Amino acid sequence: MSHPTTPPDPLEGHGVSFGTDAAGRLLFWIAVVFSVFQILTAAHIVDLSSQVTRALHVGFLTLLAFPLVAYGRNAAGPLKTLAWGFALAGVAVAFYQWWQYEPLILRAGRPLTQDIVVGLIALTVVFAAAWTMMGFALPLIAGLFLAYCLFGEYLPSPLNHRGYSFSQVIDHMAFGTEGIYGIPTYVSSTYIFLFILFGSFLERAGMIRLFTDVAMGLFGHKQGGAAKVAVVSSGLMGTISGSGVANVVTTGQFTIPLMKKFGYRAAFAGGVESTASMGGQIMPPVMGAVAFIMAETLDVPYVEVVKAALIPAMLYFASAFWMVHLEAGRYGLRGLRKEDLPSARKAISDNWMLLVPLGVLVYLLFSGYTPLFAGTIGLGLTVLLILGGSAVLNLPAGAMRFIFWICLGLVAAGFLQFGIDVLIAALAALILWCALSRGGRETLILCRDSLAEGAKTALPVGVACALVGVIIGTMTLTGAANTFGQFIVSVGEQSLLLSLILTMFTCILLGMGIPTIPNYIITSSIAGPALLELGVPLIVSHMFVFYFGILADLTPPVALACFAAAPIAKESGLKISMEAIKVAAAGFVIPFMAVYTPALMLQAGGPLADAIGYWPAVAYIVFKTVLCIGLWGAAVIGWVGRPVGWPLRILAVVAAGTLIAALPITDEIGFALAAAFVGLLVLSGRRSTA
Numbered sequence: 107m108s109h110p111t112t113p114p115d116p117l118e119g120h121g122v123s124f125g126t127d128a129a130g131r132l133l134f135w136i137a138v139v140f141s142v143f144q145i146l147t148a149a150h151i152v153d154l155s156s157q158v159t160r161a162l163h164v165g166f167l168t169l170l171a172f173p174l175v176a177y178g179r180n181a182a183g184p185l186k187t188l189a190w191g192f193a194l195a196g197v198a199v200a201f202y203q204w205w206q207y208e209p210l211i212l213r214a215g216r217p218l219t220q221d222i223v224v225g226l227i228a229l230t231v232v233f234a235a236a237w238t239m240m241g242f243a244l245p246l247i248a249g250l251f252l253a254y255c256l257f258g259e260y261l262p263s264p265l266n267h268r269g270y271s272f273s274q275v276i277d278h279m280a281f282g283t284e285g286i287y288g289i290p291t292y293v294s295s296t297y298i299f300l301f302i303l304f305g306s307f308l309e310r311a312g313m314i315r316l317f318t319d320v321a322m323g324l325f326g327h328k329q330g331g332a333a334k335v336a337v338v339s340s341g342l343m344g345t346i347s348g349s350g351v352a353n354v355v356t357t358g359q360f361t362i363p364l365m366k367k368f369g370y371r372a373a374f375a376g377g378v379e380s381t382a383s384m385g386g387q388i389m390p391p392v393m394g395a396v397a398f399i400m401a402e403t404l405d406v407p408y409v410e411v412v413k414a415a416l417i418p419a420m421l422y423f424a425s426a427f428w429m430v431h432l433e434a435g436r437y438g439l440r441g442l443r444k445e446d447l448p449s450a451r452k453a454i455s456d457n458w459m460l461l462v463p464l465g466v467l468v469y470l471l472f473s474g475y476t477p478l479f480a481g482t483i484g485l486g487l488t489v490l491l492i493l494g495g496s497a498v499l500n501l502p503a504g505a506m507r508f509i510f511w512i513c514l515g516l517v518a519a520g521f522l523q524f525g526i527d528v529l530i531a532a533l534a535a536l537i538l539w540c541a542l543s544r545g546g547r548e549t550l551i552l553c554r555d556s557l558a559e560g561a562k563t564a565l566p567v568g569v570a571c572a573l574v575g576v577i578i579g580t581m582t583l584t585g586a587a588n589t590f591g592q593f594i595v596s597v598g599e600q601s602l603l604l605s606l607i608l609t610m611f612t613c614i615l616l617g618m619g620i621p622t623i624p625n626y627i628i629t630s631s632i633a634g635p636a637l638l639e640l641g642v643p644l645i646v647s648h649m650f651v652f653y654f655g656i657l658a659d660l661t662p663p664v665a666l667a668c669f670a671a672a673p674i675a676k677e678s679g680l681k682i683s684m685e686a687i688k689v690a691a692a693g694f695v696i697p698f699m700a701v702y703t704p705a706l707m708l709q710a711g712g713p714l715a716d717a718i719g720y721w722p723a724v725a726y727i728v729f730k731t732v733l734c735i736g737l738w739g740a741a742v743i744g745w746v747g748r749p750v751g752w753p754l755r756i757l758a759v760v761a762a763g764t765l766i767a768a769l770p771i772t773d774e775i776g777f778a779l780a781a782a783f784v785g786l787l788v789l790s791g792r793r794s795t796a
Contacts, residue, residue: 288578662684741762
């Protein structure tokens with residue numbers, strides 16, 4: 107079934123698909139050069155100003171995006187020519203920013219006619235790239251914000267602003283660091299691109315197979331084992347990829363057919379994979395691109411975002427695990443035969459080296475290093491392992507190989523003492539070794555393909571980041587966020603719950619047409635300050651918005667993740683979406699509970715922490731959330747060891763809903779109703795067996 111509102115993504119899927127003709131090879135090598143450029147700037151081998159780096163990043167994005175989409179859709183000759191025209195225009199803008207870097211700074215606020223022309227071209231190219239890759243929704247929203255800059259002075263109060271000239275708006279949006287080269291593009295050109303490459307190399311090194319084997323070995327033989335494998339393997343993949351749709355089309359290729367084979371309905375199988383894959387964006391340590399933008403926006407260390415996401419992420423996957431367990435019990439779906447499954451212990455012992463870069467990444471992030479440095483080192487170690495694994499095959503088995511790995515490990519560890527130059531030297535030596543050795547050239551080809559694949563994967567994210575800068579630019583120029591924010595505050599003065607529900611629906615409605623990144627940026631700019639004024643801690647309010655931006659990709663009618671799963675499951679995307687909402691039902695609860703009790707996100711504050719202390723509050727809210735998840739699962743699936751009738755399901759919904767709020771009386775009522783549910787469930791079970 108085709109997507110109802112968004113055109114099919116010609117870049118979607120796994121593996122490099124640039125084509126074998128001359129144009130395809132050219133695009134392939136442009137992608138490789140793009141990735142190499144990003145690595146060189148991240149490692150500070152090439153040092154450019156931040157503004158120039160951002161401009162060249164957007165230039166590369168447009169140079170690749172237009173021709174790739176045109177060739178992916180088998181466009182006619184004139185359309186391909188037009189695509190290359192837009193691509194080259196994007197490159198020209200980038201080089202203008204580089205060439206005129208210092209003069210542009212000196213005449214900031216007083217643009218020349220040529221600056222206005224280049225700015226118009228820049229905005230046109232970015233809008234066209236987003237329209238080409240993601241459909242009309244995001245360009246339409248960004249266009250409305252841009253129109254507000256130009257014509258908002260004619261609106262009635264309080265929507266109007268003081269008015270801005272055409273040249274002032276173009277200068278603000280197309281130059282400097284407030285428009286298309288703002289914080290989202292900065293994050294895309296540094297953290298996001300680097301971590302996408304990191305995930306691309308780990309996937310090609312065999313990380314997907316390792317995670318799948320571990321999940322199969324641990325849970326494949328349990329009740330509903332195939333679906334539990336999907337939840338665990340997708341959650342583990344989320345730790346390195348941070349991309350929901352990418353997870354669906356990689357791990358889903360294996361898990362969805364496996365679930366169908368063992369009796370799960372096609373729609374439910376797709377829903378499980380979609381829910382688990384979207385959770386990858388909130389799964390530390392890498393999380394999704396939004397997490398890096400959040401850290402930069404809030405001006406907090408990335409580890410603070412990871413800390414806030416840790417417990418909710420584990421609860422999200424625990425809730426999905428619980429849902430598939432109940433579904434399996436309801437339909438009598440047993441696990442796989444244990445003797446047919448891989449050993450989790452053997453999978454780890456055979457491939458433990460793949461976990462080293464991930465472990466180092468976690469260590470560096472939690473030791474206070476920047477995500478850029480941690481990502482660069484993680485990527486370098488991954489490439490070192492891939493090249494070293496090929497080089498060592500040319501040595502005699504036994505002691506020589508052991509000594510090689512010891513020496514390589516010592517050299518790799520030297521970066522902590524001597525800096526990244528040690529790692530670069532080791533990589534250069536291994537590249538030369540592989541280029542001259544038997545089998546090594548194939549490994550270099552694999553690395554080259556990973557560079558191209560990483561650049562291709564980064565295109566939709568990067569283009570979205572550039573265009574959403576127009577929205578942020580409007581906020582900073584006009585202060586447009588205040589109007590809607592004041593409305594949320596006025597509602598919240600009457601009821602915080604109503605403000606949260608209003609924010610949730612805003613996130614979900616926006617998420618029906620635009621990706622998670624612009625969704626988060628728009629809603630956090632509007633709702634974040636408003637919720638802060640209502641007493642919600644800043645990072646909790648941003649995580650609240652982040653959560654529902656992710657869940658928007660599971661809600662109909664658009665449900666991007668579900669439509670990505672549809673061709674694999676051979677089922678309607680809308681049916682998959684309805685099942686995904688069921689599986690993710692508890693995920694809708696967690697953000698609300700965190701607002702009322704910030705200890706759920708390991709944040710200080712809140713009446714509960716003030717009353718009983720911080721760590722007791724953490725333990726209490728985790729227990730309450732787990733109970734809430736259990737009740738939601740029973741209500742949604744209608745099974746807890748035995749069928750649960752509608753009266754008991756309604757009781758479970760009321761009990762779970764009552765536990766969401768943090769008022770003392772609601773907790774007592776919620777626990778009493780939960781106890782009544784358990785008691786009536788046990789009583790009904792005894793009657794049925796009597």
